[in-house]
Amino acid sequence: KAKAMGRGTFCFFETVMDADRQARRDLETVLQQALESNQFELYYQPQVDTITEQVVGFEALLRWHHPERGLVSPVEFIPLAEETGMIVPIGEWVLRQACKDAASWPADIGVAVNLSPLQFKSQTLAHTVVSALGDAGLPASRLELEITESVLLTDNDTALATLHHIRSLGVRIAMDDFGTGYSSLSYLRLFPFDKIKIDQSFIRELGNSKDCAAIVKAVVDLGASLGITTTAEGVETSDQLNRVREQGCSEIQGYLFGKPLPISSVHELLKRHSPEAA
Ligand code: C2E
Ligand code: MG
Ligand code: MG
Ligand code: MG
Numbered sequence: 001k002a003k004a005m006g007r008g009t010f011c012f013f014e015t016v017m018d019a020d021r022q023a024r025r026d027l028e029t030v031l032q033q034a035l036e037s038n039q040f041e042l043y044y045q046p047q048v049d050t051i052t053e054q055v056v057g058f059e060a061l062l063r064w065h066h067p068e069r070g071l072v073s074p075v076e077f078i079p080l081a082e083e084t085g086m087i088v089p090i091g092e093w094v095l096r097q098a099c100k101d102a103a104s105w106p107a108d109i110g111v112a113v114n115l116s117p118l119q120f121k122s123q124t125l126a127h128t129v130v131s132a133l134g135d136a137g138l139p140a141s142r143l144e145l146e147i148t149e150s151v152l153l154t155d156n157d158t159a160l161a162t163l164h165h166i167r168s169l170g171v172r173i174a175m176d177d178f179g180t181g182y183s184s185l186s187y188l189r190l191f192p193f194d195k196i197k198i199d200q201s202f203i204r205e206l207g208n209s210k211d212c213a214a215i216v217k218a219v220v221d222l223g224a225s226l227g228i229t230t231t232a233e234g235v236e237t238s239d240q241l242n243r244v245r246e247q248g249c250s251e252i253q254g255y256l257f258g259k260p261l262p263i264s265s266v267h268e269l270l271k272r273h274s275p276e277a278a
Pocket of ligand 3: 176200233
């Protein structure tokens with residue numbers, strides 16, 4: 001996945017990944033220190049209702065302020081955090097921070113948090129969710145957790161049981177990057193998802209490809225008949241917005257409405273949207 005970025009910046013990490021066990025342990029230490037010295041920060045990308053064009057929530061997206069390399073993209077370091085197991089404590093930090101931040105927003109604004117498959121292995125995830133909500137004073141209904149099908153791919157039974165437990169709390173579960181995996185459809189049968197996020201690769205080609213348009217339409221219709229909300233990811237143009245709106249997609253997320261923002265800018269944005277609430 002990192003290679004697809006086509007950037008030169010990940011070379012540093014690639015060398016580390018290819019190196020020996022010691023190098024991996026060093027990397028784990030680096031990530032541990034990054035966590036301890038507050039080098040991680042959450043950015044938030046607005047999620048917008050396609051009809052009203054009002055912000056309905058934000059997705060928390062992790063950033064790493066590396067002391068030498070500056071801002072590092074999650075596409076570069078999440079795979080390494082997964083490989084070293086550090087995604088478990090880092091993911092818990094993300095969850096707790098996102099719940100804390102969201103607790104200061106208006107009551108109708110939700111927050112979405114991404115989860116890695118490894119976080120489901122720890123057996124304590126449901127407890128962590130309960131504790132993060134409780135400590136922040138955030139109602140479960142304002143939290144949404146995003147998973148990709150890889151969560152259900154590995155160790156199916158435990159992950160499913162955990163997901164059911166978490167959903168029974170009132171937390172919504174979204175399937176992220178829908179359509180990019182091998183069997184997204186069969187996962188819809190495995191678990192009652194609340195939301196499908198149509199991958200940005202389909203949205204990007206909406207204007208140029210009749211096939212993409214047909215696929216998006218089919219996913220939206222499928223969602224509707226299953227009672228599942230659909231979000232279009234990576235909406236960058238008003239043409240794309242018009243198309244997904246026509247097709248009945250209920251929410252959009254993308255650069256057209258806003259890039260991921262630091263928390264200070266989120267507060268500014270919310271002040272403009274509902275001056276009395278913020
Ligand atoms: P994702 O969850 O699918 O998040 C959407 C990604 O698409 C974000 O990239 C976002 O900045 C980008 N994006 C949104 N709108 C547009 C658009 O209009 N055009 C384009 N070109 N891109 C857009 P980001 O922030 O680099 O995150 C990449 C991935 O890293 C995320 O994909 C997610 O899988 C992972 N990630 C981010 N934060 C976390 C986290 O806290 N935990 C875990 N486990 N994974 C995370
Ligand atoms: Mg996501
Ligand atoms: Mg996605
Ligand atoms: Mg993605």
